[in-house]
Every structure is written in structure tokens, then in C-alpha cells.
Amino acid sequence: MIIDTHCHAGINWFEPIENLIYQMDSNQIEKAVLIQHKGSTNDYLYDCKKKYSEKFSIVASINWDSNFEAQLNEFTSRGVSGVRVYLNFSEIFKNKGNEFFQNCSERNLVISLASNLETFSSINFKNVVLNNNDTIFVIEHLASAGNISLSNKNINDLFRKVLSLSNNDNLYMKIPGLGELNMRPEILNNDYPFTEDKSGLIKKTLNSFSSNNLMWGSDYPPVSNREGYRNSLNGIYNLSFLNKIDRENIFRNVPEKLFF
Numbered sequence: 001m002i003i004d005t006h007c008h009a010g011i012n013w014f015e016p017i018e019n020l021i022y023q024m025d026s027n028q029i030e031k032a033v034l035i036q037h038k039g040s041t042n043d044y045l046y047d048c049k050k051k052y053s054e055k056f057s058i059v060a061s062i063n064w065d066s067n068f069e070a071q072l073n074e075f076t077s078r079g080v081s082g083v084r085v086y087l088n089f090s091e092i093f094k095n096k097g098n099e100f101f102q103n104c105s106e107r108n109l110v111i112s113l114a115s116n117l118e119t120f121s122s123i124n125f126k127n128v129v130l131n132n133n134d135t136i137f138v139i140e141h142l143a144s145a146g147n148i149s150l151s152n153k154n155i156n157d158l159f160r161k162v163l164s165l166s167n168n169d170n171l172y173m174k175i176p177g178l179g180e181l182n183m184r185p186e187i188l189n190n191d192y193p194f195t196e197d198k199s200g201l202i203k204k205t206l207n208s209f210s211s212n213n214l215m216w217g218s219d220y221p222p223v224s225n226r227e228g229y230r231n232s233l234n235g236i237y238n239l240s241f242l243n244k245i246d247r248e249n250i251f252r253n254v255p256e257k258l259f260f
Contacts, residue, residue, distance in 0.1 A: 002233070003255035004032040006140065006174055006217025010044055013037060015221045017048045021055070023220060023229045033217070033259045035112060035140075036061040036084050046078050057081040057259040059112045062100075064089055072103055081259045082110035082138070093124040098131055105135040110258050112138045117145055121161035129168050136258060138172045140217070145201050146181040159201065166208040172258065173209055174217040175202055175250065177232025184226075193227050194235050203241055211242075211249035215258075 004024070009017045014037065024032060034045050034056050042060040049058045059082040060075055062068075075083065083104055091097055104111055119125055120143040129137060143162045145155055165171055178194035181201055185193060197203055206214065218232045227235065237247060 001030045001256075002028065002251045003215075003260070004029050004218050004220070004233075005138075005215045005255045005259065006035055006176070007032045007220045008037050008222070009034055009048060010037065010040060013040065017052070017056075020220055021052075024055075027230055027233055029233070031055055031057070031255075031260060033081070033255065034058045038086065038114075042078075042080075049079055053079070059084050059110070059259075064091065068100055068103060072107055072109070075109060076107055080109065082112050084112045084114060087113060087115035087119050087125065093128060097128065101128070101132040101135040105132065110136045110138055112140060114140050115144065117143050117147060117155065117158045117162070120144070121158040126161075126165060129165055129171050133168065133170050136170055136172065138174060138215075138258070140174050141176050141180065141219070142173060142201060142205065146176070146199070159204070163204060163208040166213070169213075171209075172213045172215065172254065173205055174215055175205070175236055176217060176219055177223055177227055178235040179223065179226030179228075179232065180219065192231050192235060194231070195238070197239060197241075202236075202239065206241070206246065211246040212254065214250050215254045216250050 007020055008014045009020055020032065032055070034048060036042055036045055036059060038061070040061065045058045045060065048056055058080055060080045061084050062071060085092065101111060120139060139162070143159065145159050178197070182194045182198050216236050218229055220229055223229055223232045237251065242250070
């Protein structure tokens with residue numbers, strides 16, 4: 001069984017759920033985690049979860065200006081598995097954030113984190129992880145280390161700080177497709193556009209976190225504007241330095257433990 005931990009669906013942005021189901025069926029992917037996108041309500045994801053309860057888990061978005069208790073109670077009643085948090089809200093790094101993370105932990109809600117490499121490597125984020133060791137945090141998009149606006153030196157220095165947090169058992173990382181990490185070649189041939197971890201970031205992450213705290217996420221449908229869904233799956237699954245246990249953890253065991 002393969003589980004995709006990072007997919008989007010919608011009727012006013014991205015694609016309807018049926019398009020994702022087609023991709024999953026075409027690539028023998030049994031389950032997926034639906035991640036709410038910024039600026040949307042959770043209603044459509046609730047409908048997807050109700051209609052396809054065995055196929056999808058959902059990570060809802062939180063409204064920081066509304067009552068936490070009411071929202072978390074709603075998430076519980078709707079069968080939500082996690083909450084997506086954007087780390088660009090300053091109160092997250094204060095008591096309000098710690099209180100929220102504690103409440104999520106008590107409800108067994110995973111925190112899926114969206115931000116940039118600078119924030120994930122900051123002392124503020126480190127304190128969030130350390131101060132909430134009962135809360136499960138998942139860093140999305142390999143901490144956005146594929147952001148090519150940064151120099152290689154800055155990426156390596158900042159990413160090293162993120163990897164230093166790997167000794168915290170409550171911290172996990174999502175591995176995206178190679179198209180999110182490698183530059184697109186000028187000329188594409190009939191082979192996969194990316195067949196190796198040219199940046200070295202995935203291998204470094206594996207060495208630090210081990211596959212016990214890693215998972216794969218396609219980022220569908222934005223991935224369709226990069227290497228495409230199937231190449232995103234195959235590019236990671238076929239990495240030469242992954243052994244059988246690594247693949248089982250990254251593509252099944254870890255996602256199943258956290259979201260299903």
C-alpha cells in the first residue's frame with residue numbers, strides 16, 4: 001500500500017477530488033491525505049472525507065481569529081486527522097501558539113507546518129518543537145529547501161539547523177517530488193527528468209531523521225506543473241539509497257501511523 005501525504009482538492013481552486021482519484025488509481029496509490037490550502041474553508045474536504053472515508057484523511061485549516069475550542073471540537077466531530085498551520089502568524093511563537101498545540105495534542109491532531117526555510121531553521125521554531133514535545137509536528141515540502149531564490153550556501157547552512165532538530169521524536173518531515181528540489185533541465189528526453197537526489201538534501205534528511213520520521217507527499221495538483229504525479233512518485237520511490245524498510249516507512253508505515 002502506498003499513501004500520498006500531501007494533496008490538494010477544491011472546486012474553486014485546484015482540482016475536484018475526482019481528478020485526484022484518477023491519478024491515485026492510475027498509480028496504484030490506495031490512500032491520500034488532503035491538505036487544506038490557504039484562504040479556503042474546510043467544507044469541501046469534509047465532503048470528500050464523508051464520501052470516500054476509507055480513501056482520504058484530511059488536514060483542516062485553522063482560523064486564528066475564531067474560537068479554538070469550537071473549531072477543534074468541529075475537527076474532532078468531522079474526523080479530521082490534523083491541522084495545517086502557516087508559521088507566518090506571530091502569535092504562534094507565543095503562549096497562544098503553545099496553548100493551541102497542547103489542545104491539538106490532547107485531541108490527537110497532527111500539526112502540518114507550512115513555511116520557509118528561514119523560519120524552520122529559526123530559534124523560534126526550535127522552541128516550538130521543544131516546548132510542545134507531546135505534539136506531533138510535520139514539516140512540509142522538505143522545509144522548502146528547494147527554494148532556488150536562496151544561494152546554495154544559505155540553503156545548506158539553514159537546512160543543517162533544521163536537521164539538528166531530528167533528535168526530537170515528535171518532529172517529522174515530508175519529502176516532495178524531485179521536481180521541487182532539482183532544476184528542470186533545458187532539454188527533456190524520454191527518461192524521467194529527475195532520477196537522483198542531485199541536491200543531496202533527501203539523503204541528508206534520511207541520515208538525520210531516519211525513515212521512521214519521513215513520508216512522501218506529491219503536492220498534487222501543483223506537481224503537474226513540475227515533473228508530474230507519476231514522476232514524483234517514481235523519482236522518490238526509486239532512489240538508490242533507499243532500502244526496502246525505508247520505502248515501507250516513507251510510503252506506508254509513517255503516513256498510516258500519523259493520519260489513518
